[in-house]
Amino acid sequence: MSRTRSRILDRVNSQWSVLLVGGVSGTGKTTVAKTIAREHGITWVQVDDLRLALQWSDVRLPNDVATEALYFFERTRDIWSLPADHLRDGLIAVGEVMTAAIAVVIGNHIVQNDPVVIEGDGILPTILDRPALRGFVDSGQLRTVFLTPSSEDELLHNMIHRGRGVPDKRECELRRIVEMNWLFTQWLEHEATMRSLPIVSTQPWKTLAARVDHFERLGDRVSTDCRGDS
16 A cells, blocks of 8 residues: 555544545535545445436335335335325335445445445435444444435525426426425435435535535534534
8 A cells, every 4th residue: 555545544443444424415414425535535426326327227125115116206106296204104115225226335335445425315224224334423434424405495496596307397396396305305304314414505605625624534423503603
């Protein structure tokens, strides 16, 4: 191993080996992951890569319920006509299906001493309930943070600004997606708070990555909402 790589690993491992960044679409997870990974000289991974690999491979999971959850948004007709709480439950179900795969990636990076930032809306607070990950959490090798928007209007603005998936959506469909994401955000906040996990506001945007990195450099999990620190 090169001296440079050794110094990087020593510096990262003194804080964490794997950092999970969760939150709904449009909260800056990718930008944060890229920025922190670049700052630490390590790589970053998108959970969407894992999900798309499964979906595009047309895999079937061990049981029909999990398989149905994996393809819920891709194969349900008139998906955006469903109630927002039903859609939120669908997002949670997809995350639950992806949890096992994410846990494998986490464990592999820690065992291989290969630090990484992993981001995605498929990262749920409940992933830390898995017995196989408890030791990593207790040792500080696995850290988790969730990014939360201030309002539904912020989510809508971010969705339109990014333009991803917007041109083919009607206004009523965009509103339903925003409502779904807002309900999902509330669920994430509740579950994260129950586990004393950091919750960081997306505002102000220009300091988001720095604030996330700051909380993780402290080496202590935050038991309450971090939004007052912005």
